[in-house]
Amino acid sequence: MSDNAKEILKIEHLFKDYDNTPVLEDIDLTVNKGEVVVIVGPSGCGKSTFLRCLNGLESIREGRITLDGEPVDPNNRSIYKIRERIGMVFQSYDLFPHKTILQNITLSPVKVQKRDKKETEKEALELLERIGLSSHKDKYPRQLSGGQKQRVAIVRALIMHPEVLLLDEITASLDPEMVREVLDVVLSLAREGRTMVIVTHEMGFARAVADRMIFMDGGHIVEEGSPDEFFDRPKSERLRSFLKTFDYEG
Amino acid sequence: MEFDAIREYLPLYAEAFKLTVTIGWIGIALSLVIGIAGAFIMYFRIPVLCQITKAYVELFRNTPLLVQLFFIYFGLPKLGLSISSGTCGAIGLGLLGGSYMAESIRSGLFAVSESQKTGAASLGFRRGGMFFYVILPQAVSISVPSVIANVIFLLKETSVFSAISLMDLMFTAKDLIGLYYKTTECLTLLVAFYILMLLPVSILGSIVEKKVRFGMYGS
Amino acid sequence: MRLTEFFGFDVLLKGSNMLRLLEGLMVALKISLISVAISLILGTVLGIIVTFKKPAINAIFRVYLEIVRIMPQMVLLFIVYFGAARAMGLNLTPELSSVIVFSFWGIAEMADLVRGAVTSIPRIQYESSQALGLRTYQTFLYVILPQTVRRIIPMSINLITRMIKTTSLVMMIGIVEVLKVGQQIIEANRKSSPNAAFGIFATVFLLYFIACYPISRLSVYLEKRWSI
Numbered sequence: 001m002s003d004n005a006k007e008i009l010k011i012e013h014l015f016k017d018y019d020n021t022p023v024l025e026d027i028d029l030t031v032n033k034g035e036v037v038v039i040v041g042p043s044g045c046g047k048s049t050f051l052r053c054l055n056g057l058e059s060i061r062e063g064r065i066t067l068d069g070e071p072v073d074p075n076n077r078s079i080y081k082i083r084e085r086i087g088m089v090f091q092s093y094d095l096f097p098h099k100t101i102l103q104n105i106t107l108s109p110v111k112v113q114k115r116d117k118k119e120t121e122k123e124a125l126e127l128l129e130r131i132g133l134s135s136h137k138d139k140y141p142r143q144l145s146g147g148q149k150q151r152v153a154i155v156r157a158l159i160m161h162p163e164v165l166l167l168d169e170i171t172a173s174l175d176p177e178m179v180r181e182v183l184d185v186v187l188s189l190a191r192e193g194r195t196m197v198i199v200t201h202e203m204g205f206a207r208a209v210a211d212r213m214i215f216m217d218g219g220h221i222v223e224e225g226s227p228d229e230f231f232d233r234p235k236s237e238r239l240r241s242f243l244k245t246f247d248y249e250g
Numbered sequence: 251m252e253f254d255a256i257r258e259y260l261p262l263y264a265e266a267f268k269l270t271v272t273i274g275w276i277g278i279a280l281s282l283v284i285g286i287a288g289a290f291i292m293y294f295r296i297p298v299l300c301q302i303t304k305a306y307v308e309l310f311r312n313t314p315l316l317v318q319l320f321f322i323y324f325g326l327p328k329l330g331l332s333i334s335s336g337t338c339g340a341i342g343l344g345l346l347g348g349s350y351m352a353e354s355i356r357s358g359l360f361a362v363s364e365s366q367k368t369g370a371a372s373l374g375f376r377r378g379g380m381f382f383y384v385i386l387p388q389a390v391s392i393s394v395p396s397v398i399a400n401v402i403f404l405l406k407e408t409s410v411f412s413a414i415s416l417m418d419l420m421f422t423a424k425d426l427i428g429l430y431y432k433t434t435e436c437l438t439l440l441v442a443f444y445i446l447m448l449l450p451v452s453i454l455g456s457i458v459e460k461k462v463r464f465g466m467y468g469s
Numbered sequence: 470m471r472l473t474e475f476f477g478f479d480v481l482l483k484g485s486n487m488l489r490l491l492e493g494l495m496v497a498l499k500i501s502l503i504s505v506a507i508s509l510i511l512g513t514v515l516g517i518i519v520t521f522k523k524p525a526i527n528a529i530f531r532v533y534l535e536i537v538r539i540m541p542q543m544v545l546l547f548i549v550y551f552g553a554a555r556a557m558g559l560n561l562t563p564e565l566s567s568v569i570v571f572s573f574w575g576i577a578e579m580a581d582l583v584r585g586a587v588t589s590i591p592r593i594q595y596e597s598s599q600a601l602g603l604r605t606y607q608t609f610l611y612v613i614l615p616q617t618v619r620r621i622i623p624m625s626i627n628l629i630t631r632m633i634k635t636t637s638l639v640m641m642i643g644i645v646e647v648l649k650v651g652q653q654i655i656e657a658n659r660k661s662s663p664n665a666a667f668g669i670f671a672t673v674f675l676l677y678f679i680a681c682y683p684i685s686r687l688s689v690y691l692e693k694r695w696s697i
Binding site: 111 | 365366368369370371372373374375376379383384387388391
Binding site: 412 | 476477535538539540541542543544547548551552554555556630634635637638640641648651655663664666667668669670671673674677678681682685
């Protein structure tokens with residue numbers, strides 16, 4: 001747990017709906033620098049939508065999201081600058097199929113942040129080395145396994161030097177034997193003190209990586225707490241029955 | 251088969267071949283320009299132009315080239331718009347092809363997945379950068395097979411040019427058959443020259459298709 | 470000069486000119502519908518035969534496809550109409566020649582559509598049918614065909630519009646269809662309606678559009694509706 005309690009991401013009274021159907025209702029959440037917040041909840045509870053809101057990929061009906069005091073608002077021109085400071089990784093990897101692995105990683109720092117190409121490539125190679133994929137740098141995404149692609153997608157987000165990293169069910173479409181290699185990368189990022197907001201269904205991983213757990217259901221935050229409280233002493237009935245679905249002996 | 255006749259006709263066919271191929275490729279180049287412009291207009295839904303483009307695409311995709319050529323070559327001069335048969339052939343082919351190309355490229359643009367756009371947006375791409383670095387290259391790869399099919403289709407369509415008295419391959423063949431009745435020789439040459447015109451494109455097309463197929467694989 | 474005369478539409482109202490044009494269109498439509506019917510039936514049969522993967526048949530089929538892919542229908546028309554008479558002493562009417570050529574083309578297209586649709590059915594569908602004890606013909610009849618029909622119908626409807634458009638070529642071997650009738654009307658009214666060429670060809674343009682547009686919309690609609 002980080003001792004540094006500086007607020008970085010602040011969500012106040014967030015409301016969001018799709019075609020007049022409410023998806024998120026009155027969400028309040030503050031994420032501190034260096035903190036790892038893990039959100040769990042049943043499918044359709046709004047957790048992915050919530051994460052997309054944090055990157056300005058969804059317009060919101062009411063409320064405020066701020067990154068270090070600056071508004072995260074998809075209708076504001078500043079959203080592009082904000083997105084450079086918030087990295088996001090998706091369930092479907094979404095690497096660019098027409099670019100090699102190295103090009104996938106360097107495209108946005110070079111084109112968006114106008115950083116030096118040589119230096120960016122050097123940094124990209126270091127990051128690839130770290131996740132054990134440097135020998136794949138000239139391959140195309142289609143030549144990699146799902147787990148490898150997802151690790152590249154994480155590096156692609158990291159190289160933008162984001163202040164916050166959002167991970168949206170990044171292991172949900174992976175074969176079981178590949179889940180581990182991706183989660184290990186995330187765990188090492190957490191140990192470095194990266195600020196992350198993670199949506200996942202991997203309860204064991206959640207418990208290992210989280211500083212704070214959040215349970216969402218029906219567009220609300222139902223319960224939040226430290227991982228130990230959350231998993232061992234759930235307060236609400238809804239969380240108890242949700243956790244039970246992961247427990248085959250129960 | 252009389253080889254003397256073939257030797258005698260060969261230069262005439264070669265001349266006609268040059269004319270057919272030249273007008274054909276000018277028409278195809280024109281169709282690509284029209285097609286790209288049309289596809290962008292439809293993709294970005296530019297008001298007014300978008301409706302006009304859609305009407306143009308439907309009109310030209312649903313009528314035969316022969317009829318389009320007759321209208322341009324014989325009809326329009328009555329309103330004072332006269333053009334030579336060569337220009338008419340190229341413009342007609344360009345307009346017909348433009349409607350097919352626009353549709354191919356447009357569907358390529360729309361086939362790029364929503365999640366690719368979201369992925370690019372989350373990396374901080376602006377609209378312009380996203381279009382040029384992420385959407386366009388993938389759209390091109392998706393469109394290539396149907397663009398190549400269009401090119402082959404358009405080269406075949408050049409065979410109706412003789413109807414507006416262009417001295418193309420068909421015209422030459424029909425003319426010589428009418429004059430000397432050496433039907434077998436004339437038809438053999440006709441087929442040979444059309445193979446010469448289309449087989450390389452067909453083979454090259456399959457190679458190019460395989461090279462740029464990244465758009466269909468996983469991301 | 471009145472506006473209709475300037476644009477050459479006046480000639481349509483003279484005598485039975487409009488009716489003659491429509492009759493010309495019917496000639497073209499008739500040839501295309503006969504060719505479509507032949508193509509659909511024989512093309513489906515050929516397409517299914519090809520999926521049995523007999524090497525000799527498939528090699529011939531590939532050559533056949535490539536011929537159709539690169540030879541303009543116009544060239545094929547010339548070969549059949551002029552060539553058959555010369556080479557085999559057959560005197561084919563232009564109508565029969567065009568039906569032969571368009572069917573030759575349509576059968577290849579249709580067979581390729583059917584082949585593509587059948588082979589796109591996942592392997593496991595065949596395997597599970599066999600596991601249930603179905604014979605080969607039963608697998609085709611009860612499992613594969615019903616699944617392919619939805620993929621084939623929109624594309625074969627599209628083939629109809631292409632067939633209709635292609636029949637405009639038959640005037641080049643002397644069939645009096647809508648374009649030819651148009652030319653005759655223009656000739657006959659050269660003095661009284663000097664601008665007839667504009668009105669007539671604009672009308673022919675529109676007639677083809679009216680014939681093809683609804684069919685191609687239907688094809689797009691079915692493709693969207695039946696896409697999996």
